[in-house]
Amino acid sequence: MQQIYLAIPLLPLLAAFVVGVFGKFLPRAAAHVLTIAGVAISFVLSAYVLNHAMENAPYNGTVYSWLKSGNFTFEIGFLIDRLSAMMMVVVTFVSLMVHIYTIGYMAEDKGYGRFFSYISLFTFSMLMLVMSNNFMQLFFGWEAVGLVSYLLIGFWFTRPTAIYANLKAFLVNRVGDFGFLLGIGLVLYYFGSLDYAAVFSVAPQMADTKINLIGNTSWSLMTVTCILLFIGAMGKSAQVPLHVWLPDSMEGPTPISALIHAATMVTAGIFMVARMSPLFELSSTALSFVIVIGSVTALFMGFLGIIQNDIKRVVAYSTLSQLGYMTVALGASAYSVAIFHLMTHAFFKALLFLAAGSVIMGMHHDQDIRNMGNLKKYMPVTWITSLIGSLALIGTPFLSGFYSKDSIIEAAKFSTVAGSGFAYFAVLAGVFVTAFYSFRMYFIVFHGKERWREVKHGHDTHHDDDHDHHHGLAPTDDPHEPGWVVKLPLILLAVPSLLIGYIAIEPMLYGEFFKGVITVNTGTHPAMHDLAHHWHDIFHTPAGMALHGLMTLPFALALSGVVLAWFFYMKRPDIPAAIQQRFSAINHILENKYGFDSFNDRVFAAGSRFIGSKLWLIGDVKLIDGAMVNGTAHLIGKLSAIVRKLQSGLIYHYAFAMIIGVFFMLSFYSLKF
Numbered sequence: 001m002q003q004i005y006l007a008i009p010l011l012p013l014l015a016a017f018v019v020g021v022f023g024k025f026l027p028r029a030a031a032h033v034l035t036i037a038g039v040a041i042s043f044v045l046s047a048y049v050l051n052h053a054m055e056n057a058p059y060n061g062t063v064y065s066w067l068k069s070g071n072f073t074f075e076i077g078f079l080i081d082r083l084s085a086m087m088m089v090v091v092t093f094v095s096l097m098v099h100i101y102t103i104g105y106m107a108e109d110k111g112y113g114r115f116f117s118y119i120s121l122f123t124f125s126m127l128m129l130v131m132s133n134n135f136m137q138l139f140f141g142w143e144a145v146g147l148v149s150y151l152l153i154g155f156w157f158t159r160p161t162a163i164y165a166n167l168k169a170f171l172v173n174r175v176g177d178f179g180f181l182l183g184i185g186l187v188l189y190y191f192g193s194l195d196y197a198a199v200f201s202v203a204p205q206m207a208d209t210k211i212n213l214i215g216n217t218s219w220s221l222m223t224v225t226c227i228l229l230f231i232g233a234m235g236k237s238a239q240v241p242l243h244v245w246l247p248d249s250m251e252g253p254t255p256i257s258a259l260i261h262a263a264t265m266v267t268a269g270i271f272m273v274a275r276m277s278p279l280f281e282l283s284s285t286a287l288s289f290v291i292v293i294g295s296v297t298a299l300f301m302g303f304l305g306i307i308q309n310d311i312k313r314v315v316a317y318s319t320l321s322q323l324g325y326m327t328v329a330l331g332a333s334a335y336s337v338a339i340f341h342l343m344t345h346a347f348f349k350a351l352l353f354l355a356a357g358s359v360i361m362g363m364h365h366d367q368d369i370r371n372m373g374n375l376k377k378y379m380p381v382t383w384i385t386s387l388i389g390s391l392a393l394i395g396t397p398f399l400s401g402f403y404s405k406d407s408i409i410e411a412a413k414f415s416t417v418a419g420s421g422f423a424y425f426a427v428l429a430g431v432f433v434t435a436f437y438s439f440r441m442y443f444i445v446f447h448g449k450e451r452w453r454e455v456k457h458g459h460d461t462h463h464d465d466d467h468d469h470h471h472g473l474a475p476t477d478d479p480h481e482p483g484w485v486v487k488l489p490l491i492l493l494a495v496p497s498l499l500i501g502y503i504a505i506e507p508m509l510y511g512e513f514f515k516g517v518i519t520v521n522t523g524t525h526p527a528m529h530d531l532a533h534h535w536h537d538i539f540h541t542p543a544g545m546a547l548h549g550l551m552t553l554p555f556a557l558a559l560s561g562v563v564l565a566w567f568f569y570m571k572r573p574d575i576p577a578a579i580q581q582r583f584s585a586i587n588h589i590l591e592n593k594y595g596f597d598s599f600n601d602r603v604f605a606a607g608s609r610f611i612g613s614k615l616w617l618i619g620d621v622k623l624i625d626g627a628m629v630n631g632t633a634h635l636i637g638k639l640s641a642i643v644r645k646l647q648s649g650l651i652y653h654y655a656f657a658m659i660i661g662v663f664f665m666l667s668f669y670s671l672k673f
Contacts, residue, residue, distance in 0.1 A: 009127035011038040020117035035120040040282040043092035050085040079133030087130040097489035104485040135194040153252040169245035170185035183228030200278040226286035233269025236590015254357030291331025292419040295426035298324025305437035333525035334411035341404035348392035351493040397546035402502030414530040435561025
């Protein structure tokens, strides 16, 4: 099996290398043929590995030792259990759909081969992350996905907004990664190993260990370590306040929005915390920190989705909110629920992003939803798949999102950690907010009047100067459905968006799917124990849960959000405009994204530039160039000017100097002896 484990990440890497290095010498079609073949084989092998992991013990082995330093050994190895195998299947399947979709979306782009090389390299990086059996390899995959995301977000490097976005993503993630690296450093120092199994085995013995960070104040080792590790997750999984990079990353091509922001990079933090459950279960303080951050992200990022007019940014803020839901589940010790929502979300959010890309293509690269309308008439496949994705997102009973989202709400309800009360309110309120902004976009884009006809005739009043997009259709063009390389991934992603929750909820949450993989202390963190009782006493089956869901508060809130969106944007569009004008102060706060961006620009970015300029002025100009380089030359010049005066060319001056020198030498030796 080890050869199969090696082949899964290495095939996308090999394809990325061949296309990236030799692509200019190969036919254009070779770029997608090679990379799709590599990812497709990886997906088939991953499905085989998942089936194997269901019936066999986990594999934990070392591929090779990378470095030995003293008593420490740094290794490359694989931990293949049901958690990592499931992640491998999700990553490779979504990546395969994105690869196929890219054939149509990037067909006319000059960087066609380069893009395929990047997304294949990204797939390799994510696979190395989820398959790792130690913190060093985890950190390698962690940083590799960050690097490739930088390349992908700034793929259109001639756009200033794209360059700004990829730098922002790179730097904000470095903030989180600094905390992550400190957490790994604490693990190595106190546990003496970076191997998961070794660390987890001794973790209970370290539960009461105290460390001194500042003065004589004692801190819990486990709390500090877990919070530092979670700070890394806050960067990758875009939790407040390290969320600011994700909406701007929409500047990249739409396929990478689906790949990075649906199933892979942004879920790396969720996966990491679930993998670290044996550590987090030993610190209720760390879990409280996690659940509060997640609940703030889930609710307040959802509010921002209400005012967005860029179709991709609406979906981006939806991603932020759903990542907050997953984080709430982690904080409630419902790790399996978080992973379950990660999986269901991967399918329907990738579907929504790719459907948004299909709309953008059909609208000739216009992304402003105010310029759309009645597209269901012209793009039926995109319409029905978008509807499925939206219904799954808001938690419609029987669809995949319902099972995972309602389980998170119940987990927050049953949780006893500090902050769980606020988290329960946040995820409940988030249901209404999610339904409202999701179907606001759906109704504006696919129903109502054909506003793009007004744009065609020069009546576009909604030009978005922040994006280098083509606003308005060509005078003779109507919206159109893209080809089958775009529609096929939409259909294939719609299937699990409909069914995967119904199929997987019982084994993943209430069966033995994660037995021995995820650790939960049900004595102090009873959420999963109570959820299981709820399932066996009330629901019994997935169908029973869905039927019961029709009578619950979350369903009423979701339905209310949909109805209100329909009323506001289909019947009385004057009301939202009046509300916006009446509550202009709140709208201003939302437009400014709560001030996070301006705060970062004015404090961190401007502060960094100020410190950098002062370090350059003082350190480089004055100390190095001024004092050390130019100062040395100046000093030598001064000394030379003095010495030059002694070289008069007159013999009696030199004779006098020799006599004085002999006098001093004789005086010195006479004193010595």
